[in-house]
Amino acid sequence: MIPAPLLPQPIQRVFDQKSVALQRLWDSAGDLAVNLVLAAIFVVFTVWASGLTARIVRRGMQRLPATRDDATLQGFAASLARYVVAIIGAVAVLHRLGVETTSIITVLGAASLAVGLALQGALSNVAAGVMILVFRPYRVGDYVTLAGKSGTVTRLDLFNTELIDVDGLKVIAPNGKGFADVVVNYTDIPNRRIEISYDIRYDDNLDTALEVLRAVCAAEDRLLPDPAPWAGVTDLGASSITVTLRAWTPLAPYWDVRFDLLRAVKLGMDGAGIRHGFPVQIAG
Numbered sequence: 001m002i003p004a005p006l007l008p009q010p011i012q013r014v015f016d017q018k019s020v021a022l023q024r025l026w027d028s029a030g031d032l033a034v035n036l037v038l039a040a041i042f043v044v045f046t047v048w049a050s051g052l053t054a055r056i057v058r059r060g061m062q063r064l065p066a067t068r069d070d071a072t073l074q075g076f077a078a079s080l081a082r083y084v085v086a087i088i089g090a091v092a093v094l095h096r097l098g099v100e101t102t103s104i105i106t107v108l109g110a111a112s113l114a115v116g117l118a119l120q121g122a123l124s125n126v127a128a129g130v131m132i133l134v135f136r137p138y139r140v141g142d143y144v145t146l147a148g149k150s151g152t153v154t155r156l157d158l159f160n161t162e163l164i165d166v167d168g169l170k171v172i173a174p175n176g177k178g179f180a181d182v183v184v185n186y187t188d189i190p191n192r193r194i195e196i197s198y199d200i201r202y203d204d205n206l207d208t209a210l211e212v213l214r215a216v217c218a219a220e221d222r223l224l225p226d227p228a229p230w231a232g233v234t235d236l237g238a239s240s241i242t243v244t245l246r247a248w249t250p251l252a253p254y255w256d257v258r259f260d261l262l263r264a265v266k267l268g269m270d271g272a273g274i275r276h277g278f279p280v281q282i283a284g
Contacts, residue, residue: 039093046089053085054078071140072156076133079157125159128179132156137183145184147177191224192254194247196261198269199240199277206233206241212268213245219264222257224248240277 058078061067067074133156138144143152144163149171151163161178163171186192200209213231223229227248235242245265249257269276 042089042093046086046093049089050082050085054082057081072136072153073133075140075156076129076158083158125175128175129156129158131179132161132175135179137178138185138188142185142187144186147173147181149173150184187251189251191248192251194245194249194254194258194261196245196258196265197234197242198244198265199237199242200269200274201240201277204274204277206243208272209243209269209274212272212274213243213265216261216264216268217245217247220247220257220261222249222253224250237277 055078058074061070061074061077132138138146138153138161140153140156144150146161146163149163149165151165151169151171153161154164155162156175158175160172160174163173165171198209198213200206210231210233214229217223217229217231224247229245229247231243231245233241234244245261247261
């Protein structure tokens with residue numbers, strides 16, 4: 001092999017240029033590898049820091065007297081803190097990879113209209129979550145009907161409300177449904193009315209049936225005296241008369257009282273000889 005000093009000058013110049021290019025490529029590859037490793041570390045740290053920040057915010061609010069018992073506000077604030085840290089970490093990762101943050105801001109500013117239109121549903125859910133915190137149509141722990149689904153509210157974050165229904169299934173509804181749609185809250189009330197209807201035959205004694213309903217109410221001490229229980233005729237059907245019992249009870253024992261009243265009405269009607277009215281179909 002011809003020694004480098006003995007090579008012609010043009011060939012020597014090519015070798016030197018290749019050496020410089022290879023050195024630059026090697027340096028660039030090294031810098032890229034370092035930046036990728038640091039970016040990966042930033043990503044891991046951001047995930048850890050966002051979770052830690054959310055826990056710190058939640059615990060801090062649990063110690064404050066004003067927010068100690070407000071699980072809804074605690075969950076929302078923790079979720080907000082998590083997203084803020086995640087966004088800061090994402091900007092740091094991009095900066096570490098050589099993307100100028102000023103360029104990012106410029107691009108986001110230029111594309112703000114398009115991004116706003118594309119994310120208007122998500123942004124409206126964030127706004128709805130804030131309004132839910134302000135007006136409190138429901139809180140964590142309330143049993144509600146939301147977006148056509150019923151369940152107990154277990155979580156409220158920036159975008160969604162999480163419910164657990166009576167079958168133990170998780171139901172996730174966007175916050176927009178909780179603010180812009182009809183919400184039925186079964187928990188945020190002190191008392192609730194029970195209504196029980198019973199169909200009797202036309203040839204049975206109507207006054208006796210009403211007395212059975214009144215006696216059932218008198219025997220149940222969990223009913224409220226005011227408003228007083230009411231029993232009366234609510235419908236005259238083709239083959240039966242509908243008698244209805246309406247009474248009020250505190251919210252806590254509502255379902256137990258309702259089930260016990262249903263049983264007591266059936267047993268009372270049977271004991272008084274009142275038969276249940278069934279639809280009668282006359283053959284043509």
